[in-house]
Amino acid sequence: MSDGEMTYDWLTLDADEEILWSGKPAPETMYGAYLTGIPLILLVGLGLVIIGGAYLNRQNTDYVVTNKSVYKKTGILSRSVSEVEYEKVQNTSFSVGVVGRYFDYGNVDISTAGGSGVEMTLRGVKSPQEVQKRLSRRVKEIQGSTATDGETKSDVLDEILTELRAIRTAVERDGAGGTDAARRDAEEP
Incomplete structure (x- = not known):
């Protein structure tokens, strides 16, 4: 596990995006290929x-965690790059x-909202629990930090709750007299 020097x-x-962690599958992931391949x-x-295939696969797989997203690059002959933004991580x-x-x-494993199951898997990484904790902390920081105008999610939820209470009060207040007015409106031609 390195901290983004590469x-x-x-x-x-992006200009304000920085690498927090980078890695690739651990060398120990090759042991299965050795056990099968040598005989x-x-x-x-x-x-x-x-x-050779296992070695090339390991060498051509990279994982990068930035302050905004997680990236995964795979491919021996061709290249495939995937990105998952923290806002979408479930x-x-x-x-x-x-x-x-x-x-x-x-x-x-990284699962996203609206996706079906796991969106991205970082396979064979060293210290997977530490990598997962680092990702989880960053997701919580991003998702719990600021909304578009600087409000936190808690502030937005409190505001929604206040609005719902006001609507409920208005409905209850209009409910007693409102049913008679609705009945009269329905009877008029």
């Missing part, structure tokens, strides 16, 4: 393809397998 030719950041090298020679979680527990790597 530059990425595939990443275009197959001896038997068929196919193991080189398995190990949930973050992490998972660690048996081998990952021993070597301290796992997956971090």
Whole structure:
């Protein structure tokens, strides 16, 4: 896990956007390819393809967390870049397998509002719990901070509640006399 000293030719950041964390799949994620590939090298020679493919996949995958969004770049021959903005994040979680527990790597999942399930998965990152905590804190900062005119979500909700109470009071006040007036209006031709 590094703290954003690298530059990425595939990443275009806004002027006020800064990298908070960057990483790629942990080297330990290659162990499965080694376990499968080495015996197959001896038997068929196919193991080189398995190990080489896993290596290229790891080397061509990058994750970047900025103060505004999370980015993921994948692709060996072609390039695919995904972005998830913090305003859209509904949930973050992490998972660690048996081998990952021993070597301290796992997956971090990011779910968005309106999406169906997980929008982005950061696979095989070192210290996934720390990465997930960092993301979760940043999401809470962004989503709980300011609305368009500087109001917090709590302020907006309080304002909505006040408006609803005023509407309820008006409806209740007009309700007693309002039903007679409505009946008269309905009877008139």
